[in-house]
Amino acid sequence: MFKAIKIAILLVIKYAGGFWLAKQLNKGNTCVLCYHGFSYKDESSFRPKLFMKPEHFASRMQWLANSSYKVVSLQEATKHPHKENCVVLTMDDGWAATYELISETLAKHQFPLMLYITSYYAAKQGAVINVALAYLFWKSIGKSVKVNDDRLDSTIECLIEKHKISQIVDEISCALQSVAFQERQEILCQISEQLGHSLLHNNQLMFRSLNLDEMLALKKLNVDIQLHTHRHCSPQEEQAFKNEIMENIQFLSQVMTKEDLQHFCYPSGEYYLTQLPWLSDCNVRTATTVQSGMLTPQTDLLQIPRFLDGADVHQLEFEAELCGLASYLRKLL
Ligand SMILES: [Zn+2]
Structure with a gap:
């Protein structure tokens, strides 16, 4: 208005x-x-x-x-x-x-x-993790996400609510800091598959x-x-x-x-x-x-x-x- x-x-x-x-x-x-x-x-x-x-x-x-x-x-x-x-x-x-x-x-x-x-x-070549996660969660409000990977110290599981997105992104980004860049990208891919939203478009990686x-x-x-x-x-x-x-x-x-x-x-x-x-x-x-x-x-x-x-x-x-x-x-x- x-x-x-x-x-x-x-x-x-x-x-x-x-x-x-x-x-x-x-x-x-x-x-x-x-x-x-x-x-x-x-x-x-x-x-x-x-x-x-x-x-x-x-x-x-x-x-x-x-x-x-x-x-x-x-x-x-x-x-x-x-x-x-x-x-x-x-x-x-x-x-x-x-x-x-x-x-x-x-x-x-x-x-x-x-x-x-x-x-x-630019040097590493992969999706920018925090922006890609925020996008996936923005598309998945009302769904649950579970990040459970042996390479991480802990399991993160939560319901995606609009007002909680930045908090969940921070929590997962922080957990991913403990693994190497390529492993972070693999876990990001797992999350995108779990939520049913691809980060690829015409074979081009978004973000x-x-x-x-x-x-x-x-x-x-x-x-x-x-x-x-x-x-x-x-x-x-x-x-x-x-x-x-x-x-x-x-x-x-x-x-x-x-x-x-x-x-x-x-x-x-x-x-x-x-x-x-x-x-x-x-x-x-x-x-x-x-x-x-x-x-x-x-x-x-x-x-x-x-x-x-x-x-x-x-x-x-x-x-x-x-x-x-x-x-x-x-x-x-
Ligand atoms: Zn900038």
Whole structure:
């Protein structure tokens, strides 16, 4: 209901010239868009901010291509002053679907895209356990799950209820820590079979990260591979934080030169001001958050705001972000 009212108000503002006016006032500023993964099946209903339908993403890119917005790289957008209304595309995590489902769209438009990659799962190649488990349980509400494997220290058995999903995921993920990566994947497969929901779609494993060959193929489509920590975490202890970045650089230097790895995205948007000088020590020049707002000449380049686009974002909400109207409204409300 609230959403319908919001869309109706945005429609009125748009046709009263509000979007146009906000766009004029925001010349020289940039909207940095943030995407994540894409759905093979129904993942966009499971987590709309994390997985978008490929055709939805394609329609967004086509809209941008037809618009007067200039899609530029993050490096270009931070060169001030410029006078255009710019848009930057960023994508987090490095899900395999970025190659498997949207490379045709990326090839069609060749827009510059900054892709932040977490390297642990890219190196290991398997399903991201906690996300895959949460998906399986989301599809299995009301069923019981029993994890009983000789390789684990204990048996876990419970009824899957909506409000308990994250608790069950944490419990099973924690239990799986005691076994090797491949064994974790085998137990995940057993759980998916038990619940009757496959993690394969057309022989493609869902919730997998990009491998090195896929990253190299994406680079040819104007994709700039950058940093997102090794294990998708944001330690508050200096050495642990720097180790995360150094391990990430070490892995990604197989597809990029170390000197080019200068851009970073805080995992889950979690960051602390104490981490900013540590990033500079690691030669990082820009860092993106998930705080709302536009990139302006005054923005701290280690705290760049972004708009999280997703399956649940209406086209009018998307346009309101691009022109900067949404930023004005957030300051007013
Ligand atoms: Zn992330």
